[in-house]
Amino acid sequence: MSGFLALVGRDLRLAWRRPGDAALVLAFFLLAASLFPLGVGPEAQLLARIGPGVLWVAALFAGMLSLDRLFADDFADGSLELLALGAAPLELVALAKCVAHWLTTGLPLAILSPALALLFNLDGPSAAVLTLALALGTPSLSLLGGLGAALTLGARRGGALLALLVLPLMVPVLIFGVGAVEALAAGEGVATHMALLGAFLLVALATTPWAMAAALRQALE
Numbered sequence: 001m002s003g004f005l006a007l008v009g010r011d012l013r014l015a016w017r018r019p020g021d022a023a024l025v026l027a028f029f030l031l032a033a034s035l036f037p038l039g040v041g042p043e044a045q046l047l048a049r050i051g052p053g054v055l056w057v058a059a060l061f062a063g064m065l066s067l068d069r070l071f072a073d074d075f076a077d078g079s080l081e082l083l084a085l086g087a088a089p090l091e092l093v094a095l096a097k098c099v100a101h102w103l104t105t106g107l108p109l110a111i112l113s114p115a116l117a118l119l120f121n122l123d124g125p126s127a128a129v130l131t132l133a134l135a136l137g138t139p140s141l142s143l144l145g146g147l148g149a150a151l152t153l154g155a156r157r158g159g160a161l162l163a164l165l166v167l168p169l170m171v172p173v174l175i176f177g178v179g180a181v182e183a184l185a186a187g188e189g190v191a192t193h194m195a196l197l198g199a200f201l202l203v204a205l206a207t208t209p210w211a212m213a214a215a216l217r218q219a220l221e
Helices: 002-017 019-040 044-064 072-077 079-085 090-120 124-151 158-185 191-220
Strands: none
Touching (some): 002 019, 019 090, 044 158, 079 191, 090 124, 090 191, 158 191
């Protein structure tokens, strides 16, 4: 566990040295979400209806802005090869980098979402469910994005290829996350949608680190 935390801390320190990357993610999320109320008009019912979907899609695309560099910087300077030869399994290294990515992107986006929910006339309970769904769903997005980043490592135009690979895989998370808020608005329980988000996260945790490690080994050969 200490080795895993050390790997996460290493990536967090590297991210702290480049604060512009995290700021870009948050700025994109703010701008993308803020433009929709301006475009569709001030009708409260319409804004409340589209708000959860807009915020989820904005968070998805914002989180993807930094995914193409998840392994690329370490690959370019040789650090990834040293990590692969180190004592920690490459699966653990990949998982640690995804956790660090979530801590610097997904978690801040979830924390920021209640403020943006006000722009879409979402009430307190809906904003709370949206925040909880983002906090539970964005780790899956980081894991799936990490898999795409590993598969496209070293490829030309890797960013566009990464998006084509991982966006279809992220659709279930988007559906369950938006569905939780819609279920609350319809007077239904949100437990089913939250359970599905949790189940998806468990499946991603059980499968993506090994797939990422295999892709990274292939890229290092």
